[in-house]
Amino acid sequence: MVTPESDEEKGKYKKEEGDEDETAEGEKVKECPECGSKSLVRDYGKAELFCADCGLVIAENIVDLGPEWRAFDFEQASRRARVGAPMTYRIHDKGLSTLVTWGLQGQGQYKLKKWQQRTHIANTTERSFIFALSEIDRMASALRLPMNIREAASMLYRRAMKKRLIRGRSIEGITTAILYIACRQYGVPRTLEEVREISRVGQKEISRAYRFLLRELDLKVSPASPVDFVPRFCSLLDLSGEISSKAIEIIKRATEKELTNGRGPIGIAAAAIYIAAILSGEHRTQKEVSDVTGVTEVTIRNRYKELSEQLDIDVLL
DNA sequence: AAGACGAAAGTGGTTGA
DNA sequence: TCAACAACTTTCGTCTT
Numbered sequence: 001m002v003t004p005e006s007d008e009e010k011g012k013y014k015k016e017e018g019d020e021d022e023t024a025e026g027e028k029v030k031e032c033p034e035c036g037s038k039s040l041v042r043d044y045g046k047a048e049l050f051c052a053d054c055g056l057v058i059a060e061n062i063v064d065l066g067p068e069w070r071a072f073d074f075e076q077a078s079r080r081a082r083v084g085a086p087m088t089y090r091i092h093d094k095g096l097s098t099l100v101t102w103g104l105q106g107q108g109q110y111k112l113k114k115w116q117q118r119t120h121i122a123n124t125t126e127r128s129f130i131f132a133l134s135e136i137d138r139m140a141s142a143l144r145l146p147m148n149i150r151e152a153a154s155m156l157y158r159r160a161m162k163k164r165l166i167r168g169r170s171i172e173g174i175t176t177a178i179l180y181i182a183c184r185q186y187g188v189p190r191t192l193e194e195v196r197e198i199s200r201v202g203q204k205e206i207s208r209a210y211r212f213l214l215r216e217l218d219l220k221v222s223p224a225s226p227v228d229f230v231p232r233f234c235s236l237l238d239l240s241g242e243i244s245s246k247a248i249e250i251i252k253r254a255t256e257k258e259l260t261n262g263r264g265p266i267g268i269a270a271a272a273i274y275i276a277a278i279l280s281g282e283h284r285t286q287k288e289v290s291d292v293t294g295v296t297e298v299t300i301r302n303r304y305k306e307l308s309e310q311l312d313i314d315v316l317l
Numbered sequence: 318a319a320g321a322c323g324a325a326a327g328t329g330g331t332t333g334a
Numbered sequence: 335t336c337a338a339c340a341a342c343t344t345t346c347g348t349c350t351t
Contacts (some may be wrong), residue, residue, distance in 0.1 A: 204329095207330090262340075262341075263341075264341070264342070267341090267342080285319085285320065285321085286320075286321070287319095287320080295342080295343090296342075296343055296344080297320095297321085297322095298322090298323085298342080298343070298344080299341085299342060299343075301321075301322070301323080302323095302341095302342090305322095318351100319350100319351085320349105320350080320351080321348105321349080321350075321351095322347105322348080322349075322350090323346105323347095323348090323349105324345105324346090324347090324348105325344100325345090325346095326343100326344085326345085327342105327343075327344070327345095328341105328342085328343070328344090329341100329342090329343100330339105330340095330341095330342105331338105331339085331340090331341105332337100332338085332339080332340105333336105333337095333338090333339105334335100334336090334337090334338100
């Protein structure tokens with residue numbers, strides 16, 4: 001599985017707006033097949049091309065790592081082809097189910113009862129697991145998240161179950177928190193509000209489950225970077241990739257000057273987008289930005305005042 | 318009339334004794 | 335466990351376009 005994002009990985013994403021990229025099969029891609037976004041980003045560290053909106057990994061090994069990688073890849077591909085469908089974490093028994101038929105004739109009543117008790121427990125945990133996976137899938141669909149993130153979420157749930165962390169807790173809370181974590185880990189964070197909207201539980205419970213899982217699975221989720229929100233917010237505001245790049249540039253300068261310390265990343269992202277849009281002659285009102293980002297106009301104002309003053313950006317309306 | 322501005326009070330989460 | 339604290343929100347009156 002791809003495991004994401006440590007601090008040092010920040011900043012090595014390179015924007016390739018409007019540029020064409022090649023998948024391993026040699027096709028040209030310009031937009032994300034999952035969500036249609038044109039914000040495709042190359043991560044040279046992991047040698048991936050992925051969608052900055054939803055996190056879908058479109059191509060791996062896009063960088064020429066030497067002449068032999070294709071052969072390597074092909075060999076693997078053909079080897080896999082012989083084993084059947086790729087194993088997935090999203091099927092409750094990892095897709096390796098076997099059909100077993102029992103002959104129960106001749107068993108005594110007692111033994112049967114015992115067996116039923118045992119399988120009852122197995123059935124209920126199994127049942128809730130299946131429910132959890134379907135919930136992850138439902139919410140991931142609503143958020144338009146790609147398979148790789150759903151896989152990661154399912155895997156996290158598996159780990160949580162193995163450690164017996166689910167018992168006595170609401171599946172809804174856990175699954176929502178897990179999805180929230182998975183998005184963060186893949187560098188396409190969702191806001192707590194966005195996640196809450198498609199969840200069946202409230203924000204309080206999601207946060208509780210979130211903190212609980214981080215502690216118990218000792219996951220390290222570095223605080224979300226404002227940069228990670230920019231492409232998605234921009235496309236929600238119908239702003240071009242140029243503006244997105246400009247906003248990211250502003251954030252980078254702000255980060256160097258340590259203007260982002262202690263501030264909420266979403267507020268920073270919102271302000272940077274607000275500024276970038278005005279500078280590009282594509283004005284968006286504070287209300288519009290506020291609506292898609294979920295931070296108030298007041299916060300956008302405060303951040304954008306700070307940024308424009310400290311970075312000597314003249315924002316003339 | 319809509320957008321931007323900023324003061325002031327309120328809220329929820331973190332930190333440190 | 336409690337209080338102090340910073341960031342953010344809510345609310346609202348005022349100014350600008």
